[in-house]
Structure formats: structure tokens, C-alpha cells
Amino acid sequence: MAADPQIPHNPHYPHLFAPLQAGHLTLPNRILMGSMHTGLESAPGGHAKLAAFYAERAAGGTALLVTGAFAPNMDGNLSPARETMIDAADRDAHRVIPQAVHEAGGRILLQLLHAGRYSKHQNAVAPSALRAPINKITPRAMETAEVEQTVEDFVRGAMLAREAGYDGVEIMGSEGYLITQFLCLRTNQRDDEWGGTLANRMRFPTEIVRRTRERCGKDFLIQYRLSVLDLVEGGLTGDEVITVARAIEAAGADILNSGIGWHEARIPTIAHAVPRGAFAWATGRVKQAVGIPLIASNRINAPELAEEILARGDADMVSLARPMLADAEFANKAKAGDRAGINICFACNQACLDQIFVRGIANCLVNPRAGRETELVYRPVKASKRIAVVGGGPAGLSCAAVAAERGHEVTLYDRAAELGGQFNLAKLIPGKREFGESVAYYAERLRRAGVKTVLGKTPGEAELAGYDEIVLATGIDPRRPDIEGIDHPKVAGYVDVLSGRVTPGQRVAILGAGGIGFDVALYLAEGSGKAQSDPAAFAKHWGIVEDAASVGGLAAEPPRPEKPTHQITLLKRSTTPFGATLGLTTGWTLRIELARAGVQMIGGVRYDKIDDAGVHIAVEGAARVVEADTVVVCAGQEPNRALAAGLEARGKKPHLIGGAKLAAELDAKRAMLEGAQLAAAL
Ligand code: FAD
Ligand code: NAP
Ligand code: SF4
Numbered sequence: 001m002a003a004d005p006q007i008p009h010n011p012h013y014p015h016l017f018a019p020l021q022a023g024h025l026t027l028p029n030r031i032l033m034g035s036m037h038t039g040l041e042s043a044p045g046g047h048a049k050l051a052a053f054y055a056e057r058a059a060g061g062t063a064l065l066v067t068g069a070f071a072p073n074m075d076g077n078l079s080p081a082r083e084t085m086i087d088a089a090d091r092d093a094h095r096v097i098p099q100a101v102h103e104a105g106g107r108i109l110l111q112l113l114h115a116g117r118y119s120k121h122q123n124a125v126a127p128s129a130l131r132a133p134i135n136k137i138t139p140r141a142m143e144t145a146e147v148e149q150t151v152e153d154f155v156r157g158a159m160l161a162r163e164a165g166y167d168g169v170e171i172m173g174s175e176g177y178l179i180t181q182f183l184c185l186r187t188n189q190r191d192d193e194w195g196g197t198l199a200n201r202m203r204f205p206t207e208i209v210r211r212t213r214e215r216c217g218k219d220f221l222i223q224y225r226l227s228v229l230d231l232v233e234g235g236l237t238g239d240e241v242i243t244v245a246r247a248i249e250a251a252g253a254d255i256l257n258s259g260i261g262w263h264e265a266r267i268p269t270i271a272h273a274v275p276r277g278a279f280a281w282a283t284g285r286v287k288q289a290v291g292i293p294l295i296a297s298n299r300i301n302a303p304e305l306a307e308e309i310l311a312r313g314d315a316d317m318v319s320l321a322r323p324m325l326a327d328a329e330f331a332n333k334a335k336a337g338d339r340a341g342i343n344i345c346f347a348c349n350q351a352c353l354d355q356i357f358v359r360g361i362a363n364c365l366v367n368p369r370a371g372r373e374t375e376l377v378y379r380p381v382k383a384s385k386r387i388a389v390v391g392g393g394p395a396g397l398s399c400a401a402v403a404a405e406r407g408h409e410v411t412l413y414d415r416a417a418e419l420g421g422q423f424n425l426a427k428l429i430p431g432k433r434e435f436g437e438s439v440a441y442y443a444e445r446l447r448r449a450g451v452k453t454v455l456g457k458t459p460g461e462a463e464l465a466g467y468d469e470i471v472l473a474t475g476i477d478p479r480r481p482d483i484e485g486i487d488h489p490k491v492a493g494y495v496d497v498l499s500g501r502v503t504p505g506q507r508v509a510i511l512g513a514g515g516i517g518f519d520v521a522l523y524l525a526e527g528s529g530k531a532q533s534d535p536a537a538f539a540k541h542w543g544i545v546e547d548a549a550s551v552g553g554l555a556a557e558p559p560r561p562e563k564p565t566h567q568i569t570l571l572k573r574s575t576t577p578f579g580a581t582l583g584l585t586t587g588w589t590l591r592i593e594l595a596r597a598g599v600q601m602i603g604g605v606r607y608d609k610i611d612d613a614g615v616h617i618a619v620e621g622a623a624r625v626v627e628a629d630t631v632v633v634c635a636g637q638e639p640n641r642a643l644a645a646g647l648e649a650r651g652k653k654p655h656l657i658g659g660a661k662l663a664a665e666l667d668a669k670r671a672m673l674e675g676a677q678l679a680a681a682l
Helices: 046-059 088-094 096-103 144-164 178-183 203-216 238-251 280-287 303-312 322-326 330-335 394-405 435-449 461-465 494-498 515-525 535-542 587-596 644-649 668-681
Strands: 020-022 025-027 031-033 064-070 108-112 168-173 221-229 255-260 317-320 386-390 409-414 452-455 469-472 476-478 491-493 507-511 567-571 600-602 605-611 614-619 622-627 630-633 637-639
Touching: 031 330, 046 064, 046 096, 088 096, 088 144, 096 108, 108 144, 108 221, 144 168, 144 203, 168 178, 168 203, 168 255, 178 203, 203 221, 203 238, 221 238, 221 280, 238 255, 238 280, 255 280, 255 317, 280 303, 303 317, 303 330, 317 322, 322 330, 386 394, 394 409, 394 435, 394 668, 435 452, 461 644, 491 494, 494 515, 494 630, 507 515, 507 614, 515 567, 515 587
Parallel strands: 031 064, 031 317, 064 108, 108 168, 168 221, 221 255, 386 409, 386 469, 409 452, 491 630, 507 567, 507 630, 567 600
Antiparallel strands: 020 025, 476 637, 605 614, 614 622
């Protein structure tokens, strides 16, 4: 990258903060906020909320933003809810969004997405009448005239976006949606001019781009999201992806974004099972072949990683979507070299993507304000109070940080030697290493807000009673079920195993198959976590190959599981499917991993006793023994409110948050949110 003497050199991340010419726009840095559906698109008053949401990210220094998906016609809607850009009413409703972003100093594109066979409504259409494995609805094959009309609908959507004030559009050509369905033989079996040869199949996206350019003019950015790696059988080869990229460039696109994997791919692409930056190589392969700027995406969540990808020459820009939920100020902080001040997205999907799948609103586990910009407002306090927060897990960290930033005088106590609570165990699970980033971030935030942190101490009731407000964020105690033999020496708690106090034997029985039972099984099955932290090991583990001739980027042979180190049996009393309580978008990966590790799962059990042989159970009345050298108890948790009664006896009413309030169905999302909500109200 040639240095321009007019442009100040950023000493921290020089590539990331070098300006970029994309079409008619000169972007101040290389950070794109990638498209994310937020659930606000069709919510009442949603456009005003979206305007506030995007404006905050633009003010945070993001060079270019992309909205969530809007369909160019009714058939293209993802769900029965109307999320479209098809007429003047849509256009007028959208105006607030680009206006707010422009006022905040940013630029924004509208994403046009036709869902094709992924549509969850009865009018689903596709190149051919082939049902997607992840959809119950079989689409109708589009008539030839309908294909032509759909191209025109995209162009109309772009023109309306222009009239609404958007700086351009992103045409969604990845993730298995309609455009990708036209491109691949897997889904396109047409015999008209829109099917057959690759030249015919790519006519659909190239015509959309060509006509959009023709009608919208040169001063309107056309970004095309290209599937650089399909990860499905019958997908494009790497060579074919390059052919498509060149054709899209020739048709008039200004910039290419990358998409990885179709939604129906059986390989994780964004979850925490994916190492950071794991797919940048696939973007790099296209970079050599095109002249327009190219954007890398997926699991890019830290400025040093973004810098590395740009410096290596894999891309010209990076797309961060969920990291922008986690921290709206990501770009400004990175620019100032304030890495420690960045709230890192650890790819849990719990508050964002998992919510979207149940038609909820996307928020963020580590940043409860995301998506609640107009509701959860942290106003400076008029009168400062002395506040004690007991417990430095997610609930206490979140509460102490917000309360102190609002102007209260906060002391945080934790009996442990370090902050973080259960996150210090979670971070030991393969794929969850980055939970530690969150603890470090909050610790730094407490330091900056002037919170007095007292570690290694359980405060006495008398000491606490001297505060104006007392917050008990003391979490949980693991449940010890009442089973004969529970005190047998081979029985261990999950804390004992994860902390290394107990080394399990070869045969392990796990009592309880909730989130922690699954995590402990994964920990024992894949102790090194290499496949979740090293891109090469990840690719090998999931059967991804870089060979440009391979179809969909998949190995010819499915990956062979390695010999498991432990013989694991996961037990539970209920008869519901195993893993039903896991994250919607991450649980399937975990189930695949455990199946590959040969983990036995037995539900509907009655625990009779534990002895030298193992765990004696009965299933549908039939007794049997699960032989085990070690029995690990993961049987849920009880709230720890040991301090509450004593305080109440002194006339003090403590606030309870997180596990201390309610252990059932507790997760860190609820814990952090309750901490922030309480602190906003104190
Ligand atoms: P805790 O994290 O339990 O924190 C309570 C704190 O209070 C502790 O630091 C403790 O030392 C301190 N404390 C207790 N009593 C006192 C006292 N008397 N004086 C001073 N200090 C005291 N959740 C998710 O959402 N997603 C996940 O992927 C996930 N994975 C997990 C994996 C594992 C292995 C584990 C163990 C948990 C996981 N969780 C996950 C659960 C999540 O960590 C908890 O829901 C969350 O930590 C609860 O937060 P909390 O602040 O209420 O309690
Ligand atoms: P959990 O999800 O509630 O699971 C508890 C397990 O213990 C269940 O399988 C339950 O199944 C069993 N159980 C409950 N009472 C029992 C008893 N008296 N005797 C024997 N078994 C009993 O709780 P958890 O696994 O401890 O996890 C705690 C929280 O952390 C969860 O709510 C979860 O949200 C969060 N977490 C999330 C993730 C994630 O990936 N998102 C990962 C880890 C933890 P039966 O009743 O069927 O036996
Ligand atoms: Fe990232 Fe989890 Fe927040 Fe989603 S909820 S943005 S995945 S940290």
C-alpha cells in the first residue's frame, strides 16, 4: 500500500486505517459493518430504532454500513413478515435510516436479498422446485418471464434505495439465497437461458448488477456479496467462483463482499467453534483475480486480526457484523489504539442470531444496550450513591461498570482471586477461549470507571450494611443431587474437572445434559481445542480443502473422526431430545462433535446408585450399569444468596441479579442484562 503524505498514518493499525476508494466513495477506513438481520426491520417503529442503531455505529467510526436484508419483491421475503423495498411506502419509511447515518458521519447501503427456496412462506420460488434441507416448504420453479421480472425487481429496489438516500446497495449473492441458487447446479436444473452452463447460470446476478449500474448511475455504490466458498455438495469450485467474480466486476460492481457457506452447509461458519479469521484465505484467492476492492468476512472480531488479513493481502476491507453489536465504538477505539477498551464479540450467537431465529430482536450478550439503544439509556446520576456489588461474574461486572460510569461510587467484592465468575470455567471449553476476552474487557472498564475492586474477600454483613445500595451478584452453587453413593470418591463436580483438581479416568459418566454437561463432554473429547483455534486444524476437522478445483470447497472424502481419548456417557432423566436447550445456531455443531467422539447419550434414566462399578440406572424399568471410572455431576445449579437473610435482618434489602436471583434457565445473557438494567435504574 503506497503511503499518501496527505493522509495521517495510523501507528496502531496502518492498513485498517488507510482510506479506500470504492466506486465514487472515499472511505476513511477499511471497516464495514456487515449486514445483520436485527428483527427491527418489520417491528412497529422499527425504522426509527434502526436509525438510532446504525447511527451509533456510524458515529463509532465505521466507514460503511449495510442494513439487514430487504426483499426486492414479496416472494423474496424471508418470512411472512413484510421486509421489502418495493414501493414508495417502503422508500419513505426508510428515509430516516440513511439520514441518521449521514448525520453521524457515516455511509450506508441497503441490502437487497431474495430468499428463494429459503423463504418461510407459501409463495417460495426458486430456479427449480427443489426443497432446501433446512426448510419444510418446497418452492415453485420460476417461469422464465418471472426470472426476468425478478431481475427488474432488484433494479427497482436499488432505485428506491437511492431515492431513500442510501449510498448504494449490497446485492446478496451468497449464503444459499436465490442468487446462489441460480449459480449452482445443486439448485438450478433449468433448461432455459437462466440454467445449464455457468455462463447461463450467472446471467441472473450479472444482469442484476449490469442493469442496476445502468439505471442508478455511477454515483451509487454497488456492492455484491459473493459466495467465495459454498461448502455444499454441488456448489461452485474455487475456479468457478473466480469466473463469477470477474463477471460481476465486468457488469459494473464497485466492490465485492465475501460470503462463506450456504445456510444448509453442515459446517459451522460463524459460531465460536470457528477459529478467528478462518476463511480469509478463500477471499484471498479471489483477490488475485479482480481489480475492484474485496472484503473479507466471518469471525473477524479484533483489530489486530483485521490488520493481519489486510497486511497479508487477503482483502482490501474487513466486514464485522456481530462485533459491531458488541461494541458500536469498535472503529474509533481501534483507531486510537485502545484495544483494551474494545468489547469483543465471542461468537456465542445467543443474544443475536439465536433471537432472530425465533423472530426476536437481536441484542448482544456482552453489550446489553445493542438493539436497545432507545430503551436502555445510561444517564449520568444527579446524586451519587455508595454501592456495593458482591460477585464479579457477568452479572456483577455489568452492574458495577454501568453504575460507576453513571457516577456512583462502586465497590465490587469477589471471594475469588480473579474477576469473571463462571466465565473462568467457560473459557476452558474448546471454542470458548474468548470468554476470557470479555472478562479482561470488563475488568478494564471497571478500572477506568473508578470501581474499587476487592478480590479474595467475602464481605461481612456489617460492612455491607454501610452502603446505600447492595447488589448480590453471588451466582450459584452447583447442585449435588440426592443419589445413593454421591459421596463415592469417583464422583466429581464439573468445577473439579474443569479446574484440573480432578483428572477423569478413561470411562466417564456425566450426570446431566444441559449446557454444562455438553460442554464438559466436549472438553473431555477435544481437550486441546485445536480445531476451534487453528484455521488449518479446523479445515481438516470439517473436511474443507483449498484446492480450487474442489466442488464447494469440500474434501472428496468426509473427515475421519480421531480415536476418542475418553469413553463418555451423557445421562439425563428427562426424555426430551438431547441438546434441545442448546443454542439454536450452535447446538447442532456440538451434537455433531459429540457424535464423532462416540459419546453415548441415554435419556429417560432413573439414577439408582453410584458405586465401584459406575452408575446404576433404570431406563423404562430396565436396570443397567453405566461403567465409569469417574462420574461428573452437571445436574444444574441452585442460587447462592447466603448473604441475603443476614442483610435483611439488618433492615437492608439487597438487589438480586443473575444466578443469585434465579438459577433456573440462567445464562450469561440474562446475567449481564440484569446487571445493566439494575445499574441503569439505581
Ligand atoms: P457467576 O458467574 O457464578 O458469578 C458469581 C460470582 O460471585 C463468582 O465470581 C463468585 O466467586 C462470587 N461470589 C459468590 N459468593 C460470594 C461472596 N459471598 N462474596 C464474594 N463473592 C462471592 N453461559 C452462557 O450464556 N453461554 C455459555 O456458553 C456458557 N457456557 C458455560 C460453560 C461453563 C463450563 C460454565 C460453568 C458456565 C457457562 N455459562 C454459559 C453460564 C454462565 O457462565 C453463567 O450463567 C453466568 O456466569 C452467571 O453469572 P453470575 O454473575 O450470575 O454468576
Ligand atoms: P441446565 O442446562 O439447567 O442443565 C441441568 C441438567 O441437570 C439437566 O440435564 C437436568 O436434566 C439435570 N438435572 C437437574 N436437576 C437434577 C437432579 N436433581 N438430579 C439429576 N439431574 C438433574 O444447567 P447447566 O448445564 O448447569 O447450565 C447452567 C446454565 O449455563 C444453563 O442454563 C445454560 O443456559 C448455561 N450454559 C449455556 C451454554 C451454551 O452453550 N449456551 C453452555 C453451558 C452453560 P434432567 O432433569 O433431564 O436430568
Ligand atoms: Fe457476539 Fe454473542 Fe454478542 Fe452475538 S450475542 S454479538 S455472538 S457476543
